[in-house]
Amino acid sequence: MTDNKQGDAPPAGAGGEDDPKGRGRGDERFRRREDQQRKSKSAGVRKAIQAELESDAGEDAEELDRALEAGEITEVIALRNVYLAFDEPILEDVSFVAHTGETVVVVGESGTGKSTILKLILRLLVPDQGDVLIDDQGITTLDFDDALEVRQKLGMVFQGAALFDSMTVFENVAYPLREHTDLNDDEIMARVREKLEFVDLDPDKVLDQLPSELSGGMKKRVGIARGMANNPEIMLYDEPTSGLDPLTTGTITRLIMKLQRELDVTSIVVSHDIRSAFRMATKVALLAEKKIKFFGTPEEMAASDDPYIQDFLGGL
Amino acid sequence: MPAFLTGINNKAKAKVLVVQEYFTLAGKALRFIFARPFYWGDLIQQMDEIGVKSLGIVLLTGFFTGMVLALQSAVQLETFGATIYIGRLVSAAMIRELGPVLAGLMVAGRVGSGIAAQLGSMRVTEQIDALNTLGTDPIKKLVTPRVLAALIMLPMLTIISDMVGIFGGNVIATLFVKLPTGFYWRTVWEQIASDGFIWRVIPNDFVQGLVKPFVFGGIISITACYYGLNTTGGTEGVGVSTTKTVVLASILILIVDYFITQLLLAFMTS
Numbered sequence: 001m002t003d004n005k006q007g008d009a010p011p012a013g014a015g016g017e018d019d020p021k022g023r024g025r026g027d028e029r030f031r032r033r034e035d036q037q038r039k040s041k042s043a044g045v046r047k048a049i050q051a052e053l054e055s056d057a058g059e060d061a062e063e064l065d066r067a068l069e070a071g072e073i074t075e076v077i078a079l080r081n082v083y084l085a086f087d088e089p090i091l092e093d094v095s096f097v098a099h100t101g102e103t104v105v106v107v108g109e110s111g112t113g114k115s116t117i118l119k120l121i122l123r124l125l126v127p128d129q130g131d132v133l134i135d136d137q138g139i140t141t142l143d144f145d146d147a148l149e150v151r152q153k154l155g156m157v158f159q160g161a162a163l164f165d166s167m168t169v170f171e172n173v174a175y176p177l178r179e180h181t182d183l184n185d186d187e188i189m190a191r192v193r194e195k196l197e198f199v200d201l202d203p204d205k206v207l208d209q210l211p212s213e214l215s216g217g218m219k220k221r222v223g224i225a226r227g228m229a230n231n232p233e234i235m236l237y238d239e240p241t242s243g244l245d246p247l248t249t250g251t252i253t254r255l256i257m258k259l260q261r262e263l264d265v266t267s268i269v270v271s272h273d274i275r276s277a278f279r280m281a282t283k284v285a286l287l288a289e290k291k292i293k294f295f296g297t298p299e300e301m302a303a304s305d306d307p308y309i310q311d312f313l314g315g316l
Numbered sequence: 317m318p319a320f321l322t323g324i325n326n327k328a329k330a331k332v333l334v335v336q337e338y339f340t341l342a343g344k345a346l347r348f349i350f351a352r353p354f355y356w357g358d359l360i361q362q363m364d365e366i367g368v369k370s371l372g373i374v375l376l377t378g379f380f381t382g383m384v385l386a387l388q389s390a391v392q393l394e395t396f397g398a399t400i401y402i403g404r405l406v407s408a409a410m411i412r413e414l415g416p417v418l419a420g421l422m423v424a425g426r427v428g429s430g431i432a433a434q435l436g437s438m439r440v441t442e443q444i445d446a447l448n449t450l451g452t453d454p455i456k457k458l459v460t461p462r463v464l465a466a467l468i469m470l471p472m473l474t475i476i477s478d479m480v481g482i483f484g485g486n487v488i489a490t491l492f493v494k495l496p497t498g499f500y501w502r503t504v505w506e507q508i509a510s511d512g513f514i515w516r517v518i519p520n521d522f523v524q525g526l527v528k529p530f531v532f533g534g535i536i537s538i539t540a541c542y543y544g545l546n547t548t549g550g551t552e553g554v555g556v557s558t559t560k561t562v563v564l565a566s567i568l569i570l571i572v573d574y575f576i577t578q579l580l581l582a583f584m585t586s
Binding site for chain 1: 353437438441442443445446448449450451452453
């Protein structure tokens with residue numbers, strides 16, 4: 001019984017006063033060991049993160065800061081005090097901003113409502129309170145048809161790629177072009193080939209394949225090609241690297257960075273993969289307890305002394 | 317309010333909401349028939365899926381139902397020496413009731429389950445969300461072509477079912493009752509003509525026999541699309557949606573059949 005009580009870790013100081021025969025000393029040792037473990041774990045995490053930060057994403061962040069100060073870039077996506085509840089609250093007072101060309105990576109524990117944020121930006125969900133703005137236009141009050149128009153500014157890559165399984169790769173990538181442009185068949189074919197090449201797929205090999213014939217990584221890449229077919233100014237990614245092997249994860253991460261760099265696309269990425277997140281992010285938003293607990297650059301996040309953030313980085 | 321009353325209240329509200337959503341979906345699907353863009357390719361594909369590919373089971377069920385109807389009625393009518401009326405009986409039963417209801421039930425089983433499974437899978441694999449994000453209204457793209465295809469194809473399947481059913485009756489009447497084929501077909505026509513005509517050309521029986529499959533087509537397609545689009549719970553949810561579709565569509569077909577019959581009989585009698 002006594003052992004169990006010790007294991008329950010009483011509040012600091014309680015053990016020493018109530019049990020001078022040694023239980024307090026044991027607690028003190030336990031706490032010291034825990035602190036040491038946390039520090040060494042954090043040091044390991046910082047080292048790994050530093051490696052990612054030393055990549056060129058850091059340079060991009062500096063460039064973005066300069067452009068922001070010079071007023072060369074604008075707010076593309078903004079969530080302002082968003083509150084959303086179904087049976088119980090999902091998000092409470094969530095706010096963050098993504099500027100032109102930024103990649104904001106939303107991280108957080110499972111089930112905290114990260115993907116819900118993407119659905120709010122797509123206006124598949126409407127917040128109970130607060131506002132979601134795209135290019136300074138509030139989208140929460142739009143009717144269904146106007147919302148469809150706003151969605152044409154956005155490209156979305158789903159967790160499972162969500163390719164239309166009754167259509168070939170060509171038909172999938174061509175779908176938004178056929179729906180919303182006046183391009184003729186030759187122009188559509190040229191655009192589809194261009195996008196497939198951009199995502200490092202050989203058009204001649206994959207054009208006529210069905211999604212069921214593709215690997216997980218190829219599906220994700222076709223999903224990205226479809227998302228960017230219409231040249232959207234915003235790309236949204238829901239867990240783009242989940243379920244992929246480390247090599248394919250690297251490929252997809254590089255693709256997202258390439259899209260940002262070469263096409264100046266603003267991106268929101270929901271991810272569990274903290275290494276990829278730190279590699280591609282210009283800003284990181286940490287969603288915890290239904291709120292944005294941290295919003296800043298990866299460097300700021302890595303340097304944070306907040307125990308939850310350190311635990312989160314270590315846990316991942 | 318006591319907890320159990322609150323529970324009943326919430327359940328009742330949920331049921332009313334389902335009915336409201338069902339009819340909202342039906343209204344939107346029908347409204348989008350006249351809205352652009354219209355997905356002609358999808359309509360043709362669905363007409364093939366719902367109509368052409370259902371031809372086999374409709375032909376089989378219609379033919380054997382006509383035969384068994386003739387066989388059973390021959391046994392009963394022989395008692396009264398009235399086997400000459402087999403043609404009249406088979407044609408009235410097939411055109412007014414059995415043709416529409418059997419074709420409806422067969423299509424509910426084959427096509428209704430297929431639509432619910434397809435849309436349900438699209439829902440759980442986020443393909444419906446993908447359509448939305450690509451700026452396409454899923455109702456316009458997925459529901460309207462299926463509903464319109466069912467509205468067009470079910471009456472056609474019913475006509476075919478009626479024809480092969482009456483032909484099945486002819487086979488029995490000729491082979492077992494030894495009625496001359498010409499006589500059989502004359503009694504069939506006498507039955508059709510005896511109920512009168514609309515605008516002097518369209519037999520009343522045909523009206524009754526074609527209004528029903530038109531309504532059944534709507535019931536099957538909208539029920540399947542409703543359950544498909546509202547699928548939750550992964551692959552297990554797809555199975556649940558499929559089962560619910562077949563059960564509800566079959567029940568609605570039988571219930572609505574009674575009310576349409578009552579209504580049309582009252583209308584035609586007056």
